[in-house]
Amino acid sequence: MTALAHVPxxxxxxxxxxxxxxxxxxxxxxxxxxxxxxxxxxxFFALPLLQLAAAxxxxxSGSLSTGYSLTWAxxxxxxxxxxxxxxxxxxxxxxxxxLVIALLMGYPLAYGIAQKAGRWKNLLLVxxxxxxxxxxxxxxxxxxxxxxxxxWLVGLLRDVHLLGADGRLLATxxxxxxxxTYNFLPFLVLPLxxxxxxxxxxxxxxxxxxxxxxxxxFRRVTLxxxxxxxxxxxxxxxxxxxxxxxxxxxxxxxxxxMIGNVIDSAFLVRLDYPQGAALSFLLMAAILAVVFxxxxxxxxxxxx
Amino acid sequence: MxxxxxxxxxxxxxxxxxxxxxxxxPILVVAGLSFNRPSSRLSYDFHEFTLDNWRNPCATSDxxxxxxxxxxxxxxxxxxxxxxxxxxxxxxxxxxxxxxxGINVLIFLPMATPELVMGTSLLALFVAAGVxxxxxxxxxxxxxxxxxxVVVTVKAxxxxxxxxLEEAAMDLYANEWQTFRRITLPLxxxxxxxxxxxxxxxxxxxxxITNFNAGTTVTFPMYVWGAAQRGIPPQVNVIGTAMxxxxxxxxxxxxxxxxxxxxxxxxxxxxxxxxxxxxx
Amino acid sequence: MRQMGAxxxxxxxxxxxxRLANLTKRFGIFTAVDDLSLTIPQGSFFALLGAxxxxxxxxxxxxxxxxxxxxxxxxxxxxxxxxxxxxxRPVNTVFQSYxxxxxxxxxxNVAFGLRRRGIRKVTEQVDRMLALVQxxxxxxxxxxxxxxxxxxxxxxxxxxxxxxxxxxxxxPLGALDLKLRRQMQIELKRIQTEVGITFVHxxxxxxxxxxxxxxxxxxxxxxxxxxxAPADLYEYPATAFVANFLGQSNLLAGEAAGSAGTDVPxxxxxxxxxxxxxxxxxxxxxxxxxxxxxxxxxxxxxAQVPSGHQHVEGVVxxxxxxxxxxxxxxxxxxxSEISAFVANTGAGRQLPVGAPVVAHxxxxxxxxxxREAGADSDRTTPLLDEQPPVGALS
Numbered sequence: 001m002t003a004l005a006h007v008p009x010x011x012x013x014x015x016x017x018x019x020x021x022x023x024x025x026x027x028x029x030x031x032x033x034x035x036x037x038x039x040x041x042x043x044f045f046a047l048p049l050l051q052l053a054a055a056x057x058x059x060x061s062g063s064l065s066t067g068y069s070l071t072w073a074x075x076x077x078x079x080x081x082x083x084x085x086x087x088x089x090x091x092x093x094x095x096x097x098x099l100v101i102a103l104l105m106g107y108p109l110a111y112g113i114a115q116k117a118g119r120w121k122n123l124l125l126v127x128x129x130x131x132x133x134x135x136x137x138x139x140x141x142x143x144x145x146x147x148x149x150x151x152w153l154v155g156l157l158r159d160v161h162l163l164g165a166d167g168r169l170l171a172t173x174x175x176x177x178x179x180x181t182y183n184f185l186p187f188l189v190l191p192l193x194x195x196x197x198x199x200x201x202x203x204x205x206x207x208x209x210x211x212x213x214x215x216x217x218f219r220r221v222t223l224x225x226x227x228x229x230x231x232x233x234x235x236x237x238x239x240x241x242x243x244x245x246x247x248x249x250x251x252x253x254x255x256x257x258m259i260g261n262v263i264d265s266a267f268l269v270r271l272d273y274p275q276g277a278a279l280s281f282l283l284m285a286a287i288l289a290v291v292f293x294x295x296x297x298x299x300x301x302x303x304x
Numbered sequence: 305m306x307x308x309x310x311x312x313x314x315x316x317x318x319x320x321x322x323x324x325x326x327x328x329x330p331i332l333v334v335a336g337l338s339f340n341r342p343s344s345r346l347s348y349d350f351h352e353f354t355l356d357n358w359r360n361p362c363a364t365s366d367x368x369x370x371x372x373x374x375x376x377x378x379x380x381x382x383x384x385x386x387x388x389x390x391x392x393x394x395x396x397x398x399x400x401x402x403x404x405x406g407i408n409v410l411i412f413l414p415m416a417t418p419e420l421v422m423g424t425s426l427l428a429l430f431v432a433a434g435v436x437x438x439x440x441x442x443x444x445x446x447x448x449x450x451x452x453x454v455v456v457t458v459k460a461x462x463x464x465x466x467x468x469l470e471e472a473a474m475d476l477y478a479n480e481w482q483t484f485r486r487i488t489l490p491l492x493x494x495x496x497x498x499x500x501x502x503x504x505x506x507x508x509x510x511x512x513i514t515n516f517n518a519g520t521t522v523t524f525p526m527y528v529w530g531a532a533q534r535g536i537p538p539q540v541n542v543i544g545t546a547m548x549x550x551x552x553x554x555x556x557x558x559x560x561x562x563x564x565x566x567x568x569x570x571x572x573x574x575x576x577x578x579x580x581x582x583x584x
Numbered sequence: 585m586r587q588m589g590a591x592x593x594x595x596x597x598x599x600x601x602x603r604l605a606n607l608t609k610r611f612g613i614f615t616a617v618d619d620l621s622l623t624i625p626q627g628s629f630f631a632l633l634g635a636x637x638x639x640x641x642x643x644x645x646x647x648x649x650x651x652x653x654x655x656x657x658x659x660x661x662x663x664x665x666x667x668x669x670x671x672x673r674p675v676n677t678v679f680q681s682y683x684x685x686x687x688x689x690x691x692x693n694v695a696f697g698l699r700r701r702g703i704r705k706v707t708e709q710v711d712r713m714l715a716l717v718q719x720x721x722x723x724x725x726x727x728x729x730x731x732x733x734x735x736x737x738x739x740x741x742x743x744x745x746x747x748x749x750x751x752x753x754x755x756p757l758g759a760l761d762l763k764l765r766r767q768m769q770i771e772l773k774r775i776q777t778e779v780g781i782t783f784v785h786x787x788x789x790x791x792x793x794x795x796x797x798x799x800x801x802x803x804x805x806x807x808x809x810x811x812x813a814p815a816d817l818y819e820y821p822a823t824a825f826v827a828n829f830l831g832q833s834n835l836l837a838g839e840a841a842g843s844a845g846t847d848v849p850x851x852x853x854x855x856x857x858x859x860x861x862x863x864x865x866x867x868x869x870x871x872x873x874x875x876x877x878x879x880x881x882x883x884x885x886x887a888q889v890p891s892g893h894q895h896v897e898g899v900v901x902x903x904x905x906x907x908x909x910x911x912x913x914x915x916x917x918x919x920s921e922i923s924a925f926v927a928n929t930g931a932g933r934q935l936p937v938g939a940p941v942v943a944h945x946x947x948x949x950x951x952x953x954x955r956e957a958g959a960d961s962d963r964t965t966p967l968l969d970e971q972p973p974v975g976a977l978s
Contacts, residue, residue, distance in 0.1 A: 030399035034407060037388035037451050041410050044448040045417075048425035055428040064431070105323040112320030126555055127324050131331060133551030136509050137528040138544035141536060142330035145337060145348040185327060214312075235416070243418030246511065250532060260420050267424055267516060273431070280424045287418060471650050472683035474670040476697035476742065486696075490687045 056277035064271050076278040084262050084279065088286065091258040094173070094248075095241035098180035099188075102237055105181070106188040110229075111222070114196035128189055140179055140250050147175050147251070171253045179247035184240055188233040195229025196222075231298050235291060242287055259283055331548060338541035345535030357538045361546075364537045370527035371543055374508050377439065377523060381446035381507040386500045388447070389454025390492075396455070397462040414452045422449060423516035430517065437519030445517045446510060450503040457502060461495025501554070508547075600626045600661045600749045602647070602782060607656035607666075609642050616642040618806035620656070624799070626749075629776050629783045631797035633790055635829070639806040640786045644752050647784065648677045660749060671700070676743035677752040681759065682735045684727035690714070690738055691723035697746040713741040716775065733764045740772070744779060753785040757792065769795050790830050794818070802826050820951055822865060824963060827874050827953065834880070834922040835872040835963040837955060843867040848952055853918040857894050857950070864952035872953040872963070879949040880924035882912065882935065883942050895944035896922065900935050910934060914943055920962040 054070055056077070062068035081088070113124045131139060146153055147169040157163035169175055199222060207217035223230075245260025254261075259279060266276030311318075341354040362368035392411065396404070414422065426445050430437055469491070473483040511525035518526060528540055602624040609617040617639040624630045632640040645651040647658055649670030658666040665673050676697070684693050694713055695706040714720055717737035727735055736756060743751055756772075757765045773796050776783050787793050793800045794814035801811040802825070810822040821827040824835055838852030847858040848867045857873055864871075881893075889895045901921065902913035909925045912935065916922060924943055926932060935941060 027401075030395040030401040033391040033395035033399075037392040037455070038407060038410060040388055040447060040451060041414065044426060044429075044444055045414050045422065046410065048422070048429040051429040051432050052421070052425035055432070105319070105326070108316050108319040109323040112316045116317050116320075122559070124320070124324065126552075127328060130548070130552070131327050132505065132509075134331060134334065134544045134548040135525060135528065137511055137525050137532070138334055138540055139330040141348070141528070141532060141540075142333040142337070145333050145350070146329065148348050150349050182326065182330070185323075239416060239418055243420040243512075245420070246529075263420055263424060264515070267427060273428065276424060277428060280421050283418060284421045291416075466681070466683065468679055468681065468683040469685060471648075471670070472677070472679055472685070473696070475648055475650070475675075475677045476746065477671045477700035478696070479669070479671050479700075482700055487685060 052277050052280060055273050056281050058274040058277075060272075060274045062274075064273070068273065073274065076274050077282065080275050080278040081282060083275075084259065087257060087259040087262050088282070090256070091242050091260070091283075092286070092290070094177055094256075094258060095180060095238055095244075098177050098184070098241055099234065099238055101177070101181045102185050102188050103234070106185055106192060106233070107230075110189045110192035110196050114193050115199065115201060125193070128186055128193075132186060136183065137246065137250075140183065140246060143175070143179055143182065143251060144170060147178075170251065171256075173252070173256055175251040176247050176256045176258075179251045180241045180244060183244070183247065184237045187236040187240070191232040191236065192226060192229040195226045199225050227298070231295070234294070239287055239291070243283060334541050334544045334548075337538060338545045340538050340541070342538055348536070357542045361539050361542045363539055366522070367524075367527055367531075367537060367539055367543070370522045370524045373439070373521065374524040377442055377446060378504045378507040380443050381450055382500050382504040384443075385447045385450035385454050385503050386496060389451045389499060389503075390458050390496055392451070392455045393458035393462055397459055411452045411455050414449055415456075419449075419510075419512040423513040426513070427516040437517055438521045441517045441519065442514050442521060442523065445513050446507040449510070449513060450506055453502055453506060454499040457499035458492065458495045461492050461498075465491050505551070600782070601659075602626075602750050602784070603657075603659040604643070604647075605657040605659060607643070607646060607658065608654045609639075609646060609651060610654045615806050617646070617653075620806070620808060622801060622808060622811060624750075624782060624784060626782055627780050628799060629773070629785065629797045631785045631787060631793035631800045632803055633787060633793040633800050633829075634803035635788055638803045640788075640803045641754060643803075644677075644754055644784065644786045647750065648675055648752050649673050650677075674749040675752060676746050676748040676750075677754060678736075678739045678743050678756045680754045680756070682727075682739040684735055684738055684742070686727055689724050689726055690719070690730070693727065693738055694723075694742045694745055696742060701746075709745060713745045716744070716778075717741045717771075732760055733768065736760065736768060737771075740775070744775070744781070747779075748781060750782045750784060753783060755787055756785070757787075757789075765792070772796060794830075802829060804829075820863065821874070821953070824872055824874075824953055824955070827872075827951075828963065832877055832923065833874045833963075834877060835874050835953070836920075836922075837959065837962050838871055838873050840864070840867050840869065840871045840952065847947075850952065853916070855896070858947060859950045859952045860948055863948065863950060866952065866954040870955040870957050870959075872955045874951045874953055875922075875945050875949060877911070877923045878909075878925040878927070879945050880922070880943045881945065882914075882924055882926060882932075883944065884940075886942055889942060889944040892947060893944040894947050894950065895942050897940070897942050898922070900937050900939045900941055903935060903937060905934070912941075914941060922962070 055068070057070060057072050057074065058068040058076075059071040059073055060076055060079070109128070113121055113128070117124050145151065148154065149168050149170065154163065154167075154169055157169075158165060158167065163169070203221050203225070204217050207221045208214070212220060242258075243260055245258055245264055248256050248258045248261055260283075263276050263279045263283070266272045266279060336350060337348075338357055339353050339355065340350050341352040341356065343349070343351040357363075392407075395401070396407065423445070426441075426448075427437075429435075430441055435441060465488075469487055470483050473487045474480075478486060509525060510523075511529060514523055514526060515529070522530070524543065528536070531537065531540065604620055604622050607617055607620040608615070620639075620643060632643060634640045642651060646653050646666070649665070649668060649672075653666050656666065657664045660674065665675075685696065688696070691707075691710055691714075694710045698706045698709065710723065711720070714723060717740055719734060719737055719741070722730065722734070722738075727738065730738065736759075739756070753772075757768050760768060769792060772783075785793070785797060794817075797814065799811065800814050800817055802809045802817065804825050810817055810826045817826060818830055821830060821833070824833075827833040827835060836852045836857075838850045838857070840848050840850050842848075843861045843864070846861050848861055848864045850857045850859060850871060850873050852873055859873060861867065883889060886895065886897070896914075896916055898914040898916045900912055901915045904911045907928065909927050912924045912926065913921050914924060922943065
């Protein structure tokens with residue numbers, strides 16, 4: 001019957017009423033499609049954040065074994081800040097320095113691949129993504145070998161007297177910043193590459209035709225047009241770098257510990273949940289504040 | 305004069321290659337160390353060449369258990385997040401509905417939130433709800449942070465698809481299901497595959513969120529973390545090198561399958577990492 | 585079994601004219617198609633002509649089922665298909681950008697509709713169809729490996745193989761270059777004659793519509809301005825819009841005061857003209873007196889104007905030599921400009937700019953259109969239109 005209706009030369013079915021439009025079902029469909037994923041994100045992303053907010057206001061004298069009570073202890077926040085503000089400052093200083101270095105390295109890399117690499121473009125892009133193919137921790141440990149006191153790099157630097165006879169690279173702020181730069185550089189480069197690849201090289205020719213030096217052409221044409229990628233890349237670098245504690249742990253010493261190390265130990269070693277939760281929230285608030293200020297300065301609201 | 309001209313033309317590419325060298329150096333070291341017989345458990349320096357590590361990758365059985373567990377978690381998390389994320393991507397691209405911007409925010413936020421915050425908040429929830437932590441809490445956490453990346457990757461592919469192709473199929477007697485099966489799915493599949501690969505690599509490599517929600521379960525990254533305190537067995541580098549080689553082979557295979565596949569494979573991480581832009 | 589059923593049904597099916605009845609489509613507050621009614625006889629080649637945004641594509645999509653009408657009916661024979669899903673309609677479409685399935689080869693693209701209807705043996709039909717569009721041997725290629733013209737023919741084959749009752753063509757030649765477009769126009773016309781299916785062709789190209797279609801409907805702002813055979817539309821347009829959309833026209837704003845016998849006298853800019861009553865859409869009130877530029881003849885003095893001809897005096901302000909003709913702009917005594925095309929037969933001489941000239945025309949070549957009160961100035965299509973004038977050679 002239905003097969004018959006599909007044969008186009010049969011049309012004498014004037015008696016058949018048109019099927020009722022399935023509007024009801026159509027309108028429900030997107031919600032059905034969204035439901036499982038949205039429920040998952042609500043239950044395991046949004047709800048936990050609320051729980052974390054509650055935990056940050058628990059009575060600080062409680063413990064995991066005796067149980068916590070929600071006493072709206074807002075004092076947890078100033079207490080946590082007072083105890084650990086140097087770690088906060090260190091987190092932001094380290095990731096800011098790493099960001100600047102990453103920009104100086106990442107922009108030429110993204111530009112080179114997008115505009116100058118020609119047929120090598122895909123291969124070079126694979127090289128950028130390649131580090132992500134293997135474990136983040138294993139790669140970070142490799143830096144331990146590279147920067148080791150007995151390694152060739154330290155030896156070389158000592159020979160040319162850039163480093164004192166007992167100078168070292170490992171277990172210094174330098175190593176931590178270098179690790180942060182290395183680990184999050186691809187997150188900066190890829191969005192930047194995506195926006196630079198769309199840049200029409202004829203625009204630069206037009207700029208130089210209109211008396212722009214190569215610096216002026218960069219400043220007035222390339223940079224503004226790559227802004228969306230630059231902003232996205234900067235955020236994708238800065239947010240995880242500030243919350244990171246692996247580089248500080250593996251490449252630094254307790255003197256280089258960032259706020260992440262403190263939160264990690266509050267939850268997993270000291271089992272001080274109220275303090276850990278308060279620190280987590282402070283971290284998120286601080287990052288959001290920096291991101292918001294940055295977006296205001298950059299004049300782009302399209303990112304959020 | 306000539307030299308400065310040459311440099312002026314090429315300095316961007318020279319810097320780019322130096323930076324690529326910086327990015328590749330640790331991988332070379334990992335590969336090198338996989339052939340190392342260390343002088344002591346806590347030494348990170350190259351001592352002596354050996355093939356033993358490759359011959360007996362599971363000499364430390366804890367490590368191989370952890371790898372197997374990571375693979376299991378990766379498969380489950382990938383399957384679930386790919387299905388959930390693909391459904392969401394379809395809803396977002398193909399349908400108009402109320403509450404769209406709220407859903408967009410819910411998808412975007414996990415990508416913009418520090419992992420540390422997501423990890424600790426899930427921990428707080430599981431503890432408050434009295435859920436014992438272990439294998440399944442890790443899976444739950446991994447699905448949570450993979451879903452957003454899947455949505456963004458599949459969305460990019462779907463958005464690039466001409467909706468007239470579906471109209472043409474309907475015009476040619478394909479009903480809704482046949483249109484999906486014959487036209488939409490085959491055309492979106494590269495995006496879904498790329499999203500799944502991305503989800504697997506995110507899950508397999510995750511340490512921070514896992515660390516807060518694993519209980520006593522040990523994944524491969526957690527094993528490496530623990531071993532970093534006690535001394536790293538050189539087999540860790542074997543696993544690291546093998547992972548890299550497998551991923552490289554996958555990329556190579558996809559590029560043999562033709563330009564389009566290669567472009568899709570590369571577009572996935574670019575699209576996913578460029579997410580905040582497209583999520584607006 | 586299915587075949588038999590189909591045959592049996594075919595016999596008692598009445599003539600499959602396509603009728604649109606009071607068809608309306610609104611998008612929010614915008615009315616794309618406004619109470620449209622027309623009949624397209626079975627087997628005809630029908631063109632819907634209009635500028636972009638006039639509602640012609642929306643009309644087509646409603647016939648195809650890709651858009652649901654706000655109100656009204658789409659009747660095929662006497663069956664209303666307006667609310668059927670697209671895959672339930674005996675109608676196929678050739679899409680503007682072809683919409684070939686990129687992941688399927690040409691053979692599978694063409695076979696797509698047959699397979700969806702459960703037909704297993706398709707090879708023979710597909711090969712025959714590819715031969716019809718002169719693409720034998722291309723079956724194993726992918727759409728991306730074909731040129732624009734070849735893709736266009738695949739899109740046509742993919743639709744025709746289903747023997748639809750109506751074939752819809754949505755600007756099918758828009759993406760092709762001029763030469764290929766001409767070739768495909770002839771080709772499409774040949775195929776339509778061969779298969780005898782009703783073709784509904786949407787285009788903004790007036791020349792394409794006139795070359796190919798038996799009947800042309802000119803659409804404007806969601807309504808049909810005029811419908812008829814191409815020559816009728818061109819020679820005797822019903823509205824100022826049609827007069828200027830289809831080719832070019834000189835429209836002189838004037839007043840008519842009722843017909844006197846077989847003629848309608850018209851006063852325009854203080855000069856008296858007359859138009860045969862059977863060439864007048866109205867005979868009273870504000871009117872446009874229209875003459876096609878190629879119907880104007882240029883002479884040096886009033887004495888040379890043949891009897892029965894009307895004339896206007898003026899000065900040449902611009903002369904464009906375009907090969908087959910020379911297109912002149914002539915400033916009339918009252919200051920507006922009219923255009924005249926003089927066929928390049930080699931007989932006449934080129935007139936220089938500034939030369940005084942008399943333009944005259946056979947009264948039977950003029951036409952009279954109603955004019956909205958308030959539209960007081962003359963209307964002349966700009967000389968340098970992108971389309972070469974149709975009939976400039978005649």
